[in-house]
Amino acid sequence: xxxxxxxxxxxxxxxxxxxxxxxxxxxxxxxxxxxxxxxxxxxxxxxxxxxxxxxxxxxxxxxxxxxxxxxxxxxxxxxxxxxxxxxxxxxxxxxxxxxxxxxxxxxxxxxxxxxxxxxxxxxxxxxxxxxxxxxxxxxxxxxxxxxxxxxxxxxxxxxxxxxxxxxxxxxxxxxxxxxxxxxxxxxxxxxxxxxxxxxxxxxxxxxxxxxxxxxxxxxxxxxxxxxxxxxxxxxxxxxxxxxxxxxxxxxxx
Amino acid sequence: xxxxxxxxxxxxxxxxxxxxxxxxxxxxxxxxxxxxxxxxxxxxxxxxxxxxxxxxxxxxxxxxxxxxxxxxxxxxxxxxxxxxxxxxxxxxxxxxxxxxxxxxxxxxxxxxxxxxxxxxxxxxxxxxxxxxxxxxxxxxxxxxxxxxxxxxxxxxxxxxxxxxxxxxxxxxxxxxxxxxxxxxxxxxxxxxxxxxxxxxxxxxxxxxxxxxxxxxxxxxxxxxxxxxxxxxxxxxxxxxxxxxxxxxxxxxxxxxxxxxxxxxxxxxxxxxxx
Amino acid sequence: xxxxxxxxxxxxxxxxxxxxxxxxxxxxxxxxxxxxxxxxxxxxxxxxxxxxxxxxxxxxxxxxxxxxxxxxxxxxxxxxxxxxxxxxxxxxxxxxxxxxxxxxxxxxxxxxxxxxxxxxxxxxxxxxxxxxxxxxxxxxxxxxxxxxxxxxxxxxxxxxxxxxxxxxxxxxxxxxxxxxxxxxxxxxxxxxxxxxxxxxxxxxxxxxxxxxxxxxxxxxxxxxxxxxxxxxx
Numbered sequence: 013x014x015x016x017x018x019x020x021x022x023x024x025x026x027x028x029x030x031x032x033x034x035x036x037x038x039x040x041x042x043x044x045x046x047x048x049x050x051x052x053x054x055x056x057x058x059x060x061x062x063x064x065x066x067x068x069x070x071x072x073x074x075x076x077x078x079x080x081x082x083x084x085x086x087x088x089x090x091x092x093x094x095x096x097x098x099x100x101x102x103x104x105x106x107x108x109x110x111x112x113x114x115x116x117x118x119x120x121x122x123x124x125x126x127x128x129x130x131x132x133x134x135x136x137x138x139x140x141x142x143x144x145x146x147x148x149x150x151x152x153x154x155x156x157x158x159x160x161x162x163x164x165x166x167x168x169x170x171x172x173x174x175x176x177x178x179x180x181x182x183x184x185x186x187x188x189x190x191x192x193x194x195x196x197x198x199x200x201x202x203x204x205x206x207x208x209x210x211x212x213x214x215x216x217x218x219x220x221x222x223x224x225x226x227x228x229x230x231x232x233x234x235x236x237x238x239x240x241x242x243x244x245x246x247x248x249x250x251x252x253x254x255x256x257x258x259x260x261x262x263x264x265x
Numbered sequence: 266x267x268x269x270x271x272x273x274x275x276x277x278x279x280x281x282x283x284x285x286x287x288x289x290x291x292x293x294x295x296x297x298x299x300x301x302x303x304x305x306x307x308x309x310x311x312x313x314x315x316x317x318x319x320x321x322x323x324x325x326x327x328x329x330x331x332x333x334x335x336x337x338x339x340x341x342x343x344x345x346x347x348x349x350x351x352x353x354x355x356x357x358x359x360x361x362x363x364x365x366x367x368x369x370x371x372x373x374x375x376x377x378x379x380x381x382x383x384x385x386x387x388x389x390x391x392x393x394x395x396x397x398x399x400x401x402x403x404x405x406x407x408x409x410x411x412x413x414x415x416x417x418x419x420x421x422x423x424x425x426x427x428x429x430x431x432x433x434x435x436x437x438x439x440x441x442x443x444x445x446x447x448x449x450x451x452x453x454x455x456x457x458x459x460x461x462x463x464x465x466x467x468x469x470x471x472x473x474x475x476x477x478x479x480x481x482x483x484x485x486x487x488x489x490x491x492x493x494x495x496x497x498x499x500x501x502x503x504x505x506x507x508x509x510x511x512x513x514x515x516x517x518x519x520x521x522x523x524x525x526x527x528x529x530x531x532x533x534x535x536x537x538x539x
Numbered sequence: 540x541x542x543x544x545x546x547x548x549x550x551x552x553x554x555x556x557x558x559x560x561x562x563x564x565x566x567x568x569x570x571x572x573x574x575x576x577x578x579x580x581x582x583x584x585x586x587x588x589x590x591x592x593x594x595x596x597x598x599x600x601x602x603x604x605x606x607x608x609x610x611x612x613x614x615x616x617x618x619x620x621x622x623x624x625x626x627x628x629x630x631x632x633x634x635x636x637x638x639x640x641x642x643x644x645x646x647x648x649x650x651x652x653x654x655x656x657x658x659x660x661x662x663x664x665x666x667x668x669x670x671x672x673x674x675x676x677x678x679x680x681x682x683x684x685x686x687x688x689x690x691x692x693x694x695x696x697x698x699x700x701x702x703x704x705x706x707x708x709x710x711x712x713x714x715x716x717x718x719x720x721x722x723x724x725x726x727x728x729x730x731x732x733x734x735x736x737x738x739x740x741x742x743x744x745x746x747x748x749x750x751x752x753x754x755x756x757x758x759x760x761x762x763x764x765x766x767x768x769x770x771x772x
Contacts, residue, residue: 068433073358100435110426114448124434127444171430178434221614248616250753260616262548263541 165196337401350416
């Protein structure tokens with residue numbers, strides 16, 4: 013494996029929701045243009061961790077964090093860093109598709125650009141990102157239709173296109189396929205593999221087989237702690253930690 | 266067998282209650298229409314009121330005045346009410362937000378005549394005259410609390426997921442509130458505004474000592490202005506039969522105006538529901 | 540071992556384990572019986588071995604079925620995955636061991652047609668060693684004992700040495716007297732079968748090490764996978 017520079021470095025990250033210590037001393041690194049899967053039982057801190065990577069955690073009332081998160085070697089909480097511009101470099105796709113209901117498909121895709129006053133060749137960008145999201149052929153004749161006229165799987169791919177349109181360097185995906193049928197899920201997994209050629213991706217998933225299919229490395233979280241982090245193949249065939257072994261073989265609970 | 270009998274009995278009682286509830290509404294409509302319909306004419310809609318003793322004339326200036334005063338009320342009340350509503354929804358869980366909400370609750374319970382007196386003290390006295398502006402202020406004060414509460418509820422109804430989606434795209438919070446959240450809630454807010462306008466158009470007491478009345482056209486905000494409600498009041502308490510008839514007709518016109526606005530509001534809200 | 544959240548899964552894995560043990564036991568019996576048949580010149584015993592192999596073949600097919608079902612229904616991971624893929628591989632070795640026992644039995648029947656050769660000392664020794672290896676490999680599998688499995692792999696060296704001695708001894712017999720050739724040749728075949736038997740036991744031991752430790756010790760020097768590091772020996 014080529015020794016790639018680390019896109020994301022996390023050192024001793026801690027996060028709280030009021031008095032609830034949600035993340036404890038998490039440290040890991042994500043090399044550039046790789047896919048990291050985050051697995052673990054409900055409430056283990058997976059989503060919290062990911063939201064610390066684009067400073068969305070701090071938007072929740074009563075939430076705070078400590079520790080360092082570096083993107084391209086730059087501390088996200090350093091003095092001059094504007095969280096708003098950060099979120100244009102580190103994009104996010106959510107569990108439930110959330111297209112803007114009052115906008116058309118076309119407007120949804122360019123929403124991130126338009127709302128930020130970024131100019132560009134919108135039609136070309138719309139085509140490019142919709143093609144990346146494997147949605148172009150299905151919607152090219154009805155770009156002006158409301159976004160809500162699409163099926164669940166299509167809406168989620170629309171949200172991915174919308175996130176891609178602002179051309180982020182990192183894409184965070186919080187259980188992006190959990191509400192989708194197997195065919196839509198397979199399309200999104202294929203998409204992730206393609207995107208990994210140009211972006212760094214962190215994906216949270218409940219589905220272990222998906223994590224195994226899609227990622228280069230996997231991190232297992234439990235009760236706010238990072239239990240094990242290693243190459244995906246190793247985590248799923250021969251994990252080092254007994255708790256990881258128990259989780260991937262279904263001995264939890 | 267017994268169950269079916271009780272079921273039928275209850276259904277019949279409900280039907281009876283419904284009819285009883287409809288009686289006031291039906292009788293009201295019947296009275297207004299039967300008394301007022303005969304007075305409706307082209308002149309009625311386009312002429313100024315005739316002097317005492319003469320027949321003829323209309324309520325054209327009153328209709329225009331109502332629209333004018335309500336328009337001023339909207340200019341003041343809608344930004345304040347919607348703005349307060351958005352603020353309460355986005356940052357309402359603070360002591361300041363609680364205070365504002367409490368104030369709105371109290372205000373919505375204040376009798377409209379008291380609001381009128383307050384507007385008298387705040388606007389009429391300093392200006393040393395009755396004016397459409399004062400009337401607009403009074404009506405705005407009546408509109409703001411309900412508009413704020415409705416807006417707050419509608420904005421709260423916008424799913425948090427939309428806010429998150431916008432924030433995750435790197436859109437600043439204020440622009441998210443304005444262009445995403447508000448835009449999504451806009452349909453509902455339009456309905457709330459229309460209903461607020463309908464209510465304001467039907468108020469009499471606050472206008473009595475703010476806008477007063479005017480027998481002529483007036484388009485100046487700092488002059489007394491006619492309004493349908495006050496005109497009806499004046500006609501109704503007068504000793505002239507002719508004017509009583511005019512009151513019925515004006516009442517019918519007011520009913521039509523308010524009814525159209527309310528209906529419009531309901532239709533608008535229904536068309537937005539998918 | 541901590542049980543799975545889904546108890547049916549545990550039951551299915553136990554069923555697989557039991558079937559494998561049953562197969563192991565059967566082939567062990569086959570070897571012992573065929574060696575005895577050879578030593579005691581008992582053709583009836585030899586026939587019994589040949590008949591018993593039917594059951595072994597049936598078990599092989601059944602175990603493959605069970606493994607396939609587990610793979611598709613459970614998508615096993617980590618230790619479960621290693622156990623099931625090990626099962627798939629050792630069932631092949633065990634069935635081949637059974638076949639080799641049958642071959643030895645057939646040779647015994649053939650040899651019983653002619654008068655016995657003078658006793659060949661190393662053959663008994665080789666037979667004993669092979670049985671020990673198979674027994675040890677199966678025990679290592681049952682107990683999940685990687686050290687025991689390593690011992691089996693090492694023990695194959697001794698087995699090969701004994702085989703070579705036996706080979707030379709039988710060669711000498713053949714050169715001594717041409718009338719010995721036919722029988723000595725049969726014995727040579729038996730020796731070869733026993734040596735192959737030992738190899739299969741070694742295969743089983745290698746898979747046991749993979750099952751327990753998660754490192755594949757087969758064919759060192761031909762690693763292609765870059766993500767899994769070579770095993771530490």
